[in-house]
Amino acid sequence: MKKIQTPLTEKTIKTLKSGDEILLSGIIYTARDSAHKRIVSNLKKIPFNLKGSVIYYTGPTPAKSGHIIGSCGPTSSYRMDKYTPELLKHGLKATIGKGKRSKEVIEAMKKYKAVYLAATGGIGALLSKCVKKAVIIAFPELGCEAIYKLEVKNMPLIVINDNYGNDLYEKNDIK
Amino acid sequence: MRKISSKIITDIVKKLFLDINYRLPDDVLKKLQIALKKETNTKAKNILKQILENAKVAKNEKIPICQDTGTAIIFIEVGQDVNVTGGNLTHAINKGVRQAYKEGYLRKSIVSCPLERKNTQDNTPASIHIEIVPGNKLKIFVISKGGGAENMSQIKMFPPSTLKKEIIDFVVDTIKKAGANACPPLIIGIGIGGTFDTVGTLAKKALLRNLNSHNKNRIYRNLENEILNEINKTGIGPMALGGKTTALAVLIDGLPTHITSLPVAVNIQCHAHRRKTAII
Numbered sequence: 542m543k544k545i546q547t548p549l550t551e552k553t554i555k556t557l558k559s560g561d562e563i564l565l566s567g568i569i570y571t572a573r574d575s576a577h578k579r580i581v582s583n584l585k586k587i588p589f590n591l592k593g594s595v596i597y598y599t600g601p602t603p604a605k606s607g608h609i610i611g612s613c614g615p616t617s618s619y620r621m622d623k624y625t626p627e628l629l630k631h632g633l634k635a636t637i638g639k640g641k642r643s644k645e646v647i648e649a650m651k652k653y654k655a656v657y658l659a660a661t662g663g664i665g666a667l668l669s670k671c672v673k674k675a676v677i678i679a680f681p682e683l684g685c686e687a688i689y690k691l692e693v694k695n696m697p698l699i700v701i702n703d704n705y706g707n708d709l710y711e712k713n714d715i716k
Numbered sequence: 717m718r719k720i721s722s723k724i725i726t727d728i729v730k731k732l733f734l735d736i737n738y739r740l741p742d743d744v745l746k747k748l749q750i751a752l753k754k755e756t757n758t759k760a761k762n763i764l765k766q767i768l769e770n771a772k773v774a775k776n777e778k779i780p781i782c783q784d785t786g787t788a789i790i791f792i793e794v795g796q797d798v799n800v801t802g803g804n805l806t807h808a809i810n811k812g813v814r815q816a817y818k819e820g821y822l823r824k825s826i827v828s829c830p831l832e833r834k835n836t837q838d839n840t841p842a843s844i845h846i847e848i849v850p851g852n853k854l855k856i857f858v859i860s861k862g863g864g865a866e867n868m869s870q871i872k873m874f875p876p877s878t879l880k881k882e883i884i885d886f887v888v889d890t891i892k893k894a895g896a897n898a899c900p901p902l903i904i905g906i907g908i909g910g911t912f913d914t915v916g917t918l919a920k921k922a923l924l925r926n927l928n929s930h931n932k933n934r935i936y937r938n939l940e941n942e943i944l945n946e947i948n949k950t951g952i953g954p955m956a957l958g959g960k961t962t963a964l965a966v967l968i969d970g971l972p973t974h975i976t977s978l979p980v981a982v983n984i985q986c987h988a989h990r991r992k993t994a995i996i
Contacts, residue, residue: 562762575833600783601823602823603821612774639864639899639955641895662782664767665780666770670773685825699759
């Protein structure tokens with residue numbers, strides 16, 4: 542399995558192919574529906590540097606005392622499709638979630654050199670073990686939908702869409 | 717009349733939700749283990765291994781199985797000879813949910829208005845179905861139902877001329893469209909008959925059945941087998957990345973319906989099938 546470190550460069554993106562299994566380490570940011578709506582409505586005040594960044598679509602359970610984070614698996618990505626091309630345009634290099642992306646998002650990934658990664662859904666307890674640090678950096682009032690800055694180590698992911706237009710879910714479609 | 721205090725109901729509802737969010741039922745675990753043995757696809761095998769490992773971590777370390785701890789769904793059968801004392805039944809159930817989601821560090825995922833989208837902060841109100849039945853017992857069934865699979869569910873009002881194949885195609889098509897969003901391998905609850913409102917509830921209630929159970933009616937039982945077979949033939953597989961295991965079980969229940977109608981509801985449940993029953 543390839544080991545990949547954030548922030549992501551165009552050079553790294555070009556090495557990733559649809560179907561690759563990777564282990565991701567470094568800083569990633571969480572954002573779901575509400576956080577996306579807020580970010581895109583005020584692009585000048587994005588709470589983190591988008592350049593080379595990775596967004597993880599998750600809304601964790603509250604952390605028990607002594608724990609870094611609660612259960613934190615991926616949510617369905619299609620709900621963020623409306624907002625994603627704009628963020629890719631501003632330097633976002635990868636998104637992590639589950640399920641198919643829209644044509645617009647796939648086109649934008651080709652254009653701006655970015656990838657879409659899937660984590661296994663429904664294994665939030667296991668994935669929480671990859672999180673070494675978690676800090677809320679914006680919108681704490683959104684609760685589980687706040688933006689967390691996460692430091693992850695060896696998070697197991699699969700490349701669904703690479704920057705060449707390949708889609709692992711399409712390849713897997715039995716018509 | 718048998719008296720049951722609302723406090724007991726609150727305590728049991730709380731206990732059920734605290735239990736199911738950390739512990740997958742044995743029948744689900746067993747089906748997942750069987751699926752792992754059958755799969756030859758490496759990605760499918762890895763995903764099933766992750767799911768089984770996750771179940772272990774969740775149980776041993778008390779971390780919720782999934783971050784989406786769901787809408788709290790409660791089906792309650794109240795014996796007509798039961799007298800609930802010390803407070804309102806619905807309040808007692810919601811109180812149990814509130815306590816479980818707070819004390820169990822479960823995610824609060826309910827917004828009070830679908831358009832305003834303000835979180836109620838305690839995962840209430842729960843989705844509660846109350847049925848009065850003969851007897852003096854109280855039976856409580858609970859499910860933590862995540863949004864991913866729920867959002868991929870479908871209802872269709874077919875005409876009576878519909879062929880069995882068209883119903884099967886509708887179900888299979890629903891599963892194909894759901895893809896990875898619903899987190900396969902899935903459990904499929906299907907309601908057939910009734911009316912627009914009852915068919916959805918029927919499909920959801922079918923999810924409460926043991927995964928190894930079959931409908932007593934031969935027609936439904938055969939359809940359960942046929943649909944499960946067709947779904948697994950699609951090759952969608954765990955997390956829609958290919959494989960033999962797209963669904964672990966298909967559970968169908970039927971209801972009498974109007975001469976003009978043939979409603980079909982497909983309620984999809986993810987592999988994290990968190991459900992349990994208690995009898996008071």
